Amino acid sequence: MRAFLARLLLNTIALWVTSQLYSGVNFAAGSGLLDYLVAGLIFGLANALVRPVLLLLTLPINLLTLGLFTLVVNALILLLVAQATALEVVGFAGAFWGALILSLVSYVLNALFE
Template sequence: MRGLLARLLLNTLALWFVTLAYPGVRFDPGAGLLDYLVAGAIWGLANALLRPVLLFLTLPLNLLTLGLFTLVVNGVVLYLVAEATALSVRGFGEAVVGALLLSLVSLFLNWLFRD
């Protein structure tokens, strides 16, 4: 349970950092802490459940592009999370860039707060 809560907080913190650093991804005006936590939880669930299915379905494209199509899949997942939460993404290109930044920030935060 403690690890799950830590993941939720790290996902939320990563989303918050990306919305501060990149104007293509932001939270709707008036969004509060609960909206941030819900977006972080849905981002974590989408990465755990939806992303592997999408990666499996796009495996031939991923092999053909030597793994670069994973960036597009990550952008699709971020775009879908934005549709379900108070997160806003300007367009699909911004979703891909935002997902790349989110991955980098999450990697850094996981490294910083590793057990």
Template sequence: MGFLVRLLVNALALYLLTQVYGGVTFAPGADVGSIVIAALVMGIVNALIRPVLLLLSLPVNLLTLGLFTLVVNAVVLWLVASVTALNVNGFGGAFIGAIVLAVISWVLDHLVGFLGLDGRRG
């Protein structure tokens, strides 16, 4: 999937998350640029910091059969909220928000693939 398409899908997913779950919101007055910046920061954090967190939490992740990954995803969402216009209501809000965001992203990824917007030939 092209970088721009992936960025726009992430931005839409973050926006939809703020619409369906009240624990995660954008700051009042946030515009489309703020949403795209939050999506860009989310991509950078997922690419650079999330793998380190997963590696450090590997023993706990093995003991919980991978469920601790939900906690890592919540930490990632919390980190993104700390440096962007995204607001999260505590760690519980980040935890539930990360689960909802994963579902929304999964649906959007499949929709983009179904529509053929991901650039794959099939």
């Protein structure tokens, strides 16, 4: 349970930091802490359940691009989270760059706290 809460908080903080750093990803006006936590929860669930399926289905193209297609999969996950939460993403390009920044922020947060 402790690990779940830690992961939820790290996802939430990473989404918030990304929304502060990049204007293509932001939360709807009037979003509160609960909206951020729900977005972090949905993001964690999407990464745990949907992302592995997408990576498996796109394995041939991922191999051809030497793993760079994973960035597209990450953008699709971010768009999926935006559809289900108060997170707003400006188009696919916004999702692509937002997912790249989110990955870097998550990496730094994981390195600091784990």
